[in-house]
Amino acid sequence: MPFVNVRITRDGVTREQKAQVIAEITETLQRVLGKxxxxxxxxxxxxxxxxxxxxxxxxxxxxxxxxS
Incomplete structure (x- = not known):
């Protein structure tokens, strides 16, 4: 059971962006490690x-x- 902890600063990251990060990390674990x-x-x-x-x-x- 893979567990990945991502730490980011709290400043303007949207719900959609976080969902994309979760989806892409999950896909990488499946593709690379077969999880x-x-x-x-x-x-x-x-x-x-x-x-x-x-x-x-x-x-x-x-x-x-x-x-700026």
């Missing part, structure tokens, strides 16, 4: 940008510093 889709578990965790950081700052602050 039955009904046993594939895909979890998408959305993390607030204040709770995700890199380069020494939160993602919120980092994005503010980037040119």
């Amino acid at each position: 039955a889709p009904e046993y594939a578990h895909i979890v998408i965790e959305e993390i607030d940008t204040d709770n995700w950081g890199y380069a020494g700052v939160t993602t919120t602050e980092y994005r503010k510093s980037q040119p």
